[in-house]
Amino acid sequence: MPQSKQRGGAASAASKDSKYDLGKISARVDRVNVSGLLRTHNDYVMRAADGLFKADNFQDLMLEAMSTKSYLHELGIFKDVSVHIDVSRGADASPQGYEITFKGNEYSRLMGSAGTEVGQNEGSLRTELTIPNILGRGESISLQGSYSNTRANDLQLKFWKPFFHTRFRENRPEFSFSIFRQTDRFDISSFQSTNLGYLIDFSAHSSLGVDLTHSLQYENSIRNVGLLNKSVPFSIREHCGPKLASLVRYSVVFDNRDANVFATRGILLKSTNEYCGLGGNIAYTSSTAHGEVNVPLFSGYVAQFCGRVGIVKETKQTTLLPIGSLFYCGGPMTLRGFKYGGAGPVVDGTPIGAQTYWCTGAHLWAPLPFAGVFKSLASNFRMHFFYNIGNTNSFSFENMRTAFGMGLAFKFADRARIELNYCIPVRRQATDKILNGFQFGIGYEFI
Amino acid sequence: MQQSVLLSQLATSHKLSEEPWPEDATLYQPYEVEQILLPENASCLAVKAYLKMCNLPFDIRTCSNAEHMSPGGRMTKLPFIRAGAFIFAEFEPIVNFVEQKDMAIGNLQDEDEKADMRTYVSLVENIFTMAELYISFKNERVYKEVTAPRNGSVYPWPMNHMQNYGKRRNALRLLKVYQWDDLNIDNVIEKVAKCCETLEYKLKESPDTPFFYGDQPCELDAIAFGHLFSILTTTLPNMALAQTVQKFKHLVDFCRFIDEKYFQTRCLP
Numbered sequence A: 001m002p003q004s005k006q007r008g009g010a011a012s013a014a015s016k017d018s019k020y021d022l023g024k025i026s027a028r029v030d031r032v033n034v035s036g037l038l039r040t041h042n043d044y045v046m047r048a049a050d051g052l053f054k055a056d057n058f059q060d061l062m063l064e065a066m067s068t069k070s071y072l073h074e075l076g077i078f079k080d081v082s083v084h085i086d087v088s089r090g091a092d093a094s095p096q097g098y099e100i101t102f103k104g105n106e107y108s109r110l111m112g113s114a115g116t117e118v119g120q121n122e123g124s125l126r127t128e129l130t131i132p133n134i135l136g137r138g139e140s141i142s143l144q145g146s147y148s149n150t151r152a153n154d155l156q157l158k159f160w161k162p163f164f165h166t167r168f169r170e171n172r173p174e175f176s177f178s179i180f181r182q183t184d185r186f187d188i189s190s191f192q193s194t195n196l197g198y199l200i201d202f203s204a205h206s207s208l209g210v211d212l213t214h215s216l217q218y219e220n221s222i223r224n225v226g227l228l229n230k231s232v233p234f235s236i237r238e239h240c241g242p243k244l245a246s247l248v249r250y251s252v253v254f255d256n257r258d259a260n261v262f263a264t265r266g267i268l269l270k271s272t273n274e275y276c277g278l279g280g281n282i283a284y285t286s287s288t289a290h291g292e293v294n295v296p297l298f299s300g301y302v303a304q305f306c307g308r309v310g311i312v313k314e315t316k317q318t319t320l321l322p323i324g325s326l327f328y329c330g331g332p333m334t335l336r337g338f339k340y341g342g343a344g345p346v347v348d349g350t351p352i353g354a355q356t357y358w359c360t361g362a363h364l365w366a367p368l369p370f371a372g373v374f375k376s377l378a379s380n381f382r383m384h385f386f387y388n389i390g391n392t393n394s395f396s397f398e399n400m401r402t403a404f405g406m407g408l409a410f411k412f413a414d415r416a417r418i419e420l421n422y423c424i425p426v427r428r429q430a431t432d433k434i435l436n437g438f439q440f441g442i443g444y445e446f447i
Numbered sequence B: 001m002q003q004s005v006l007l008s009q010l011a012t013s014h015k016l017s018e019e020p021w022p023e024d025a026t027l028y029q030p031y032e033v034e035q036i037l038l039p040e041n042a043s044c045l046a047v048k049a050y051l052k053m054c055n056l057p058f059d060i061r062t063c064s065n066a067e068h069m070s071p072g073g074r075m076t077k078l079p080f081i082r083a084g085a086f087i088f089a090e091f092e093p094i095v096n097f098v099e100q101k102d103m104a105i106g107n108l109q110d111e112d113e114k115a116d117m118r119t120y121v122s123l124v125e126n127i128f129t130m131a132e133l134y135i136s137f138k139n140e141r142v143y144k145e146v147t148a149p150r151n152g153s154v155y156p157w158p159m160n161h162m163q164n165y166g167k168r169r170n171a172l173r174l175l176k177v178y179q180w181d182d183l184n185i186d187n188v189i190e191k192v193a194k195c196c197e198t199l200e201y202k203l204k205e206s207p208d209t210p211f212f213y214g215d216q217p218c219e220l221d222a223i224a225f226g227h228l229f230s231i232l233t234t235t236l237p238n239m240a241l242a243q244t245v246q247k248f249k250h251l252v253d254f255c256r257f258i259d260e261k262y263f264q265t266r267c268l269p
Helices: A042-049 A058-074 B002-018 B038-053 B091-100 B111-138 B140-152 B159-177 B185-205 B219-233 B240-246 B249-263
Strands: A028-035 A078-087 A097-106 A111-119 A122-131 A140-148 A153-162 A174-186 A191-208 A210-227 A241-255 A266-276 A284-296 A302-313 A356-366 A381-392 A401-412 A416-427 A437-443 B026-029 B059-062 B080-083 B086-089
Touching (some): A028 A042, A111 A437, A241 B159, B026 B038, B038 B111, B038 B249, B086 B091, B111 B140, B111 B185, B111 B219, B111 B240, B140 B159, B185 B240, B185 B249, B240 B249
Parallel strands (some): A028 A097
Antiparallel strands (some): A078 A097, A140 A153, A153 A174, A241 A266, A302 A356, A401 A416, B080 B086
16 A cells, blocks of 8 residues: 555554554544546546445555545546545544545546557557547547557447446446447458448446356447458358448356466356347357366466357358358467367368367466576466367367367466467368467467 | 469469360359349340350359459459359450360451451440440439449448449549540540441441351450440430430341340340
């Protein structure tokens, strides 16, 4: 708590035997001030003080003050917040009364940032221009552009509004609307898909027994499939041209891991369901599920089991599935030891996506040897042994693909993982493109 | 790089001449009743006429995204033909492809005559395609009442408007490239009339045969038929082109004859 200050009578109020037990020092919050609100409406921060007034000893008061501080941060209006705790003075001050002041420093009118971002098996350059807190209640607009090493690019204009200040504060409801133009290159299948459209997103937490994060989206976009070279199998060429997609997407996440990247315990479950065909001329349903279980073993060793499954199906309205919604299996994110998309169906020598796929992985994570010596640096690295099993267009264990190997992983910015593995594919199909040897992977959701 | 392109072309043409005409050759075009536009219809009809004249079997498949599936071309990008592993779009590449297989018509002529014929083909293709594009996209009434609704018919709202906008922009750009954008309708009719006059003159050179060159059909017959017949049989709010062509009785008779011989649609009055 570096920014909190304790002054005045706090120490003298303590009795002798409980000098250092702040929980026994009674306290009462007389007044809470939030200063620095220039553009923000007062009612937006009203709920900040809710917990503070309930504190009846000094320890609670301190803890509540810190949680209020982080709440104020989450409101998305302040660059930084400092907390000042003082005894209350004046005519109506109570004997154990305190006065707490949060000094906030609001975001400037316009913020810009540029940097790198890690996507699934790609790195990208990103620039962003944000106008925060336009209307005084956390509403913001941002313009984002990114360009990745796979030549995919993305432009997005997004407006979002959090509802953290309402009585649903615990549920963290947030609404966003974005207009986007996004190009995805499927180099392995020689086509690219340019999507232009808008997305409405509503997300919230629920904590009925288990903590879940929900997100409900509606997307309306024009998806234009174009070819990347001349000699493309006809079954891919058939998909060319623009189509209008109108879909709802619901995703739910359960995550109780102790870390995003090198978790030592906990479970992650994630499921995304899409229904496309509310108008427009693309129709399909798509479901994917991803799971990860971490079990701590001994002296820093962790066993990890991952699995993922995806199904895309026709609806009654159509028989032709959009080629861009199919699943690619293989690559450092899914089946190590195979090239990206190399473990799937092939048409005239060109891999295309599969309608269904599943893959699983078992890992044994180990800290680096001599990790104790360079503790801070070594905590960013892990060694792992892995075994991957997967298949496409079939849920049986016949004709499946397997690979194993070992490698070194690096934690990047607490969110992404960079891996360098030596992979040995064991079982493969004749048409598969394998990679026997070193494979490099970068991303945030691995199997 | 340049060399490798030439080499690959050579390899392709070598491969082409070895294989026979594939059984499953398929011609792709937009929907004829509700979608296809005048310039596209003309070039599709020209290719169909040519293949029929060569007596080559082919299937016709209509699909709404034919233009987007096409590997690209100089003008309408349509039709395109899929023969085995090869895909060719528009009249000239398809004709070249057939010629490489030694199944083409008009082989009897000498080189001079052939060059002469090619000139006519290119004249007909340029003038008529441009005139058709002009009437379809630059004439406000034709665009609003025919071109836009037809082109947008295969897309759901609001995509139809965006697609129409893009299509019109491309058409106007093409007209600008060929310097047809600042002409008025009278200039266009004048150009078409002149082209028809040239064609009729050429047709009259061999009065005892129904074709342009001798008693065998050739590329010129196919492309002239494709454009003239399409113009004559397409009903537009502005019939200036059809009225111009109708003034040339020999050309109308020629169209009637080719239609009777190869298509039997009998929609010419």
